[in-house]
Amino acid sequence: MIDELETHVAIMAANEREIEEKKKLFLEKKETISKTSESLVQQSTILQATIEKTDKLEIRPDNIFSFINAGNSFQEKWIEQEAKRASIDECIVLLKKAFEDNTKTINVSTLIEKTRKLSSKQFKCIYKKLRIERKFKEQNLNPV
Numbered sequence: 001m002i003d004e005l006e007t008h009v010a011i012m013a014a015n016e017r018e019i020e021e022k023k024k025l026f027l028e029k030k031e032t033i034s035k036t037s038e039s040l041v042q043q044s045t046i047l048q049a050t051i052e053k054t055d056k057l058e059i060r061p062d063n064i065f066s067f068i069n070a071g072n073s074f075q076e077k078w079i080e081q082e083a084k085r086a087s088i089d090e091c092i093v094l095l096k097k098a099f100e101d102n103t104k105t106i107n108v109s110t111l112i113e114k115t116r117k118l119s120s121k122q123f124k125c126i127y128k129k130l131r132i133e134r135k136f137k138e139q140n141l142n143p144v
Contacts, residue, residue: 074139078132085125088118 092115099111 074132074136078129078136081125081129081132085122085129088122088125092118092122 095106095111095114095118099106099108
């Protein structure tokens with residue numbers, strides 16, 4: 001009988017420890033959610049103000065770049081790398097079209113050489129963007 005009581009006491013103590021650990025995890029998650037919620041409210045306020053401003057603007061393809069205003073140097077660098085990457089994508093597509101078009105004279109070796117160079121530049125742009133995004137996260141900034 002005493003052995004049974006000791007066993008039950010040991011089980012209850014183990015259960016208490018488990019409950020305390022789960023409670024601690026719950027409180028940590030609650031704090032994380034609270035911080036995230038506050039951040040989302042701030043971002044929502046900023047976004048709403050931006051939407052209200054842009055609703056009044058007349059944005060067209062010929063003036064779109066005048067509205068891009070990077071909030072910090074990380075965003076500026078990110079936008080620059082994304083623009084480079086997009087232009088390299090376009091160059092690769094045009095090279096392929098030129099090769100496929102019988103009226104143009106681009107041979108296979110030229111196509112491969114140029115595509116490899118562009119792909120290398122493209123990879124560097126993507127790598128730089130990922131590094132910038134990591135710095136965003138490290139400094140709790142919002143990416144573009």
